[in-house]
Amino acid sequence: xxxxxxxxxxxxxxxxxxxxxxxxxxxxxxxxxxxxxxxxxxxxxxxxxxxxxxxxxxxxxxxxxxxxxxxxxxxxxxxxxxxxxxxxxxxxxxxxxxxxxxxxxxxxxxxxxxxxxxxxxxxxxxxxxxxxxxxxxxxxxxxxxxxxxxxxxxxxxxxxxxxxxxxxxxxxxxxxxxxxxxxxxxxxxxxxxxxxxxxxxxxxxxxxxxxxxxxxxxxxxxxxxxxxxxxxxxxxxxxxxxxxxxxxxx
Amino acid sequence: xxxxxxxxxxxxxxxxxxxxxxxxxxxxxxxxxxxxxxxxxxxxxxxxxxxxxxxxxxxxxxxxxxxxxxxxxxxxxxxxxxxxxxxxxxxxxxxxxxxxxxxxxxxxxxxxxxxxxxxxxxxxxxxxxxxxxxxxxxxxxxxxxxxxxxxxxxxxxxxxxxxxxxxxxxxxxxxxxxxxxxxxxxxxxxxxxxxxxxxxxxxxxxxxxxxxxxxxxxxxxxxxxxxxxxxxxxxxxxxxxxxxxxxx
Amino acid sequence: xxxxxxxxxxxxxxxxxxxxxxxxxxxxxxxxxxxxxxxxxxxxxxxxxxxxxxxxxxxxxxxxxxxxxxxxxxxxxxxxxxxxxxxxxxxxxxxxxxxxxxxxxxxxxxxxxxxxxxxxxxxxxxxxxxxxxxxxxxxxxxxxxxxxxxxxxxxxxxxxxxxxxxxxxxxxxxxxxxxxxxxxxxxxxxxxxxxxxxxxxxxxxxxxxxxxxxxxxxxxxxxxxxxxxxxxxxxxxxxxxxxxxxxxxxxxxxxxxxxxxxxxxxxxxxxxxxxxxxxxxxx
Numbered sequence: 001x002x003x004x005x006x007x008x009x010x011x012x013x014x015x016x017x018x019x020x021x022x023x024x025x026x027x028x029x030x031x032x033x034x035x036x037x038x039x040x041x042x043x044x045x046x047x048x049x050x051x052x053x054x055x056x057x058x059x060x061x062x063x064x065x066x067x068x069x070x071x072x073x074x075x076x077x078x079x080x081x082x083x084x085x086x087x088x089x090x091x092x093x094x095x096x097x098x099x100x101x102x103x104x105x106x107x108x109x110x111x112x113x114x115x116x117x118x119x120x121x122x123x124x125x126x127x128x129x130x131x132x133x134x135x136x137x138x139x140x141x142x143x144x145x146x147x148x149x150x151x152x153x154x155x156x157x158x159x160x161x162x163x164x165x166x167x168x169x170x171x172x173x174x175x176x177x178x179x180x181x182x183x184x185x186x187x188x189x190x191x192x193x194x195x196x197x198x199x200x201x202x203x204x205x206x207x208x209x210x211x212x213x214x215x216x217x218x219x220x221x222x223x224x225x226x227x228x229x230x231x232x233x234x235x236x237x238x239x240x241x242x243x244x245x246x247x248x249x250x
Numbered sequence: 251x252x253x254x255x256x257x258x259x260x261x262x263x264x265x266x267x268x269x270x271x272x273x274x275x276x277x278x279x280x281x282x283x284x285x286x287x288x289x290x291x292x293x294x295x296x297x298x299x300x301x302x303x304x305x306x307x308x309x310x311x312x313x314x315x316x317x318x319x320x321x322x323x324x325x326x327x328x329x330x331x332x333x334x335x336x337x338x339x340x341x342x343x344x345x346x347x348x349x350x351x352x353x354x355x356x357x358x359x360x361x362x363x364x365x366x367x368x369x370x371x372x373x374x375x376x377x378x379x380x381x382x383x384x385x386x387x388x389x390x391x392x393x394x395x396x397x398x399x400x401x402x403x404x405x406x407x408x409x410x411x412x413x414x415x416x417x418x419x420x421x422x423x424x425x426x427x428x429x430x431x432x433x434x435x436x437x438x439x440x441x442x443x444x445x446x447x448x449x450x451x452x453x454x455x456x457x458x459x460x461x462x463x464x465x466x467x468x469x470x471x472x473x474x475x476x477x478x479x480x481x482x483x484x485x486x487x488x489x490x491x492x493x494x495x496x497x498x
Numbered sequence: 499x500x501x502x503x504x505x506x507x508x509x510x511x512x513x514x515x516x517x518x519x520x521x522x523x524x525x526x527x528x529x530x531x532x533x534x535x536x537x538x539x540x541x542x543x544x545x546x547x548x549x550x551x552x553x554x555x556x557x558x559x560x561x562x563x564x565x566x567x568x569x570x571x572x573x574x575x576x577x578x579x580x581x582x583x584x585x586x587x588x589x590x591x592x593x594x595x596x597x598x599x600x601x602x603x604x605x606x607x608x609x610x611x612x613x614x615x616x617x618x619x620x621x622x623x624x625x626x627x628x629x630x631x632x633x634x635x636x637x638x639x640x641x642x643x644x645x646x647x648x649x650x651x652x653x654x655x656x657x658x659x660x661x662x663x664x665x666x667x668x669x670x671x672x673x674x675x676x677x678x679x680x681x682x683x684x685x686x687x688x689x690x691x692x693x694x695x696x697x698x699x700x701x702x703x704x705x706x707x708x709x710x711x712x713x714x715x716x717x718x719x720x721x722x723x724x725x726x727x728x729x730x731x732x733x734x735x736x737x738x739x740x741x742x743x744x745x746x747x748x749x750x751x752x753x754x755x756x757x758x759x760x761x762x763x764x765x766x767x768x769x770x771x772x773x774x775x776x777x778x779x780x781x
Contacts, residue, residue: 325742
């Protein structure tokens with residue numbers, strides 16, 4: 001056991017040494033079009049394009065790490081990667097444990113999505129099965145405000161909620177407008193948005209450990225430049241044809 | 251907070267989640283056992299079709315991971331919601347983890363239990379069955395009075411292990427099925443607590459303690475039943491149930 | 499991949515078959531197929547570890563020294579009460595924290611630790627980054643520990659199944675205790691242990707389905723991602739929920755693995771049993 005521990009230690013030192021040059025970026029890879037696995041089996045999406053852009057501008061070598069959504073903050077803190085770019089909204093609750101760069105996608109409301117033709121009475125909102133992705137701002141909102149009289153069904157990944165909505169096992173999904181709008185647009189009338197807009201969370205930023213002030217400064221500087229010359233705007237427009245700009249250009 | 255307080259706090263937090271694991275296991279046991287008896291008799295049957303089905307079922311469920319069975323059956327049941335469950339008005343039942351969890355556990359444990367019972371079935375002396383027939387027993391009577399008592403006594407120790415394994419398998423249910431409101435099981439709760447303070451030793455040990463304690467209770471109860479089953483037989487030096495993993 | 503097909507075959511298949519061939523050989527599917535390597539590596543490495551821990555455990559259970567024997571018994575019986583998935587998650591995390599704790603006692607200066615109160619690891623330099631391969635290694639070791647306990651049971655039983663006469667004969671020839679153990683008991687026990695080892699192996703390969711819980715993007719994780727409904731054309735083919743087809747493929751994969759393993763062990767048993775009068779051991 002001791003030799004095992006020591007060899008583990010040696011391995012640890014090696015990886016610590018190697019990590020000095022490479023910045024590891026964590027993402028989920030299951031939240032189209034923010035981040036997903038493309039036809040080549042590689043991660044792609046807005047988060048990935050933004051991450052690569054920032055790394056290039058800041059002169060950093062970056063590599064992507066895939067991690068499940070529900071452990072994405074713990075594994076950032078545990079040091080398995082150095083930044084989260086996973087369509088993560090900047091919220092006060094998350095800011096208690098991690099830091100964020102400035103937003104690279106402006107604040108986004110949350111919307112209810114149903115199978116087309118479903119009617120839900122949003123004034124009383126009772127006896128409805130509401131699907132959310134666990135550990136999201138929507139899950140927090142639903143738990144705080146909608147749990148009375150309704151059933152909250154939590155899924156580990158957003159597409160799982162989508163599958164359950166299609167199969168009618170939940171009545172409605174509460175998710176980021178940017179996410180559901182693209183789905184509605186491509187579902188050939190299968191889904192529609194209903195009800196009020198729900199205001200939760202801020203813009204989407206890159207999550208960082210609080211101790212990594214140097215990395216935060218580098219990324220923020222690169223982000224400010226990418227916003228100013230319109231790169232971020234064009235990236236958002238590329239991945240979200242349904243969203244209306246301009247986002248950061250005046 | 252000192253260590254002891256932390257442990258007691260965890261024990262209190264995990265009491266309700268533990269009930270979910272107990273519920274999953276015990277909801278699956280009765281029907282699983284019944285189905286297993288049918289499968290075992292099916293496998294031993296002279297009817298080719300029955301035998302082939304039972305063999306195939308047992309092989310498929312014993313030959314693949316429970317984790318994948320959970321994923322597969324959940325997504326299959328989900329895709330049948332609109333064509334079947336919805337028109338029949340049983341969506342609320344079929345898609346509830348509290349029904350589906352035990353149902354999939356039941357399908358799984360039936361295969362393992364059937365293999366145990368089938369093994370026991372083959373040890374029954376031919377002479378005993380023939381004696382029953384000579385007494386003029388019907389086939390049902392032969393099963394009830396000759397085959398069944400023999401089979402259950404032979405199979406009981408292995409079945410005990412299977413029930414403990416089944417209980418352990420409940421740890422996987424909420425890794426795959428959606429979580430409704432705040433229905434959490436032990437693993438779910440342990441992971442949630444771990445993600446708050448990274449104290450892997452504390453939370454996982456308390457969860458392990460719950461599993462251990464409940465497993466010991468299962469062993470205790472099943473040993474009592476075994477003594478009863480064997481009460482009429484002359485005492486043997488060693489009639490303890492030995493633990494062995496999921497095989498014969 | 500469609501481009502790689504010879505022209506006559508591509509023409510013969512027709513458009514629809516070509517479309518599905520293209521879909522099933524796109525980059526994501528190729529990544530899925532190649533992720534089988536994680537499953538197989540974890541099974542083989544885990545199996546080796548299990549054999550090692552099993553021999554060690556059996557040695558401890560059979561030891562004359564009471565503390566060693568008690569420790570061995572505690573290890574072998576651990577699997578009675580704790581689900582494998584719990585240990586599977588616990589061990590890599592605990593090992594990581596253990597390494598980081600040791601590293602921190604060497605690397606971290608007291609000022610670093612003071613600057614990071616209540617954080618883990620105590621200072622950033624002591625952080626051990628776990629990637630897929632590190633997790634795979636740790637997963638294999640934890641599979642080895644869990645199924646090593648089962649293996650120890652099997653080997654302990656097999657060691658005792660070696661006929662006493664042979665051991666006595668060896669002693670009579672003047673073999674030392676260690677010679678008797680290694681040259682007679684360990685040499686002879688395999689034929690008695692093989693049926694049990696085969697069963698442990700079958701349990702172990704099924705446990706490799708849990709790799710995705712350690713952030714390894716393995717066959718189970720890919721099946722979920724590929725089968726999940728997709729409504730974003732830029733992310734590939736738009737399709738509804740196809741997960742259960744993908745999981746069915748996994749199920750069949752594992753059944754096939756089980757079948758091949760059984761065949762392999764049957765051949766091994768025949769080979770190990772040549773020239774030995776142990777028909778009853780095979781039952």
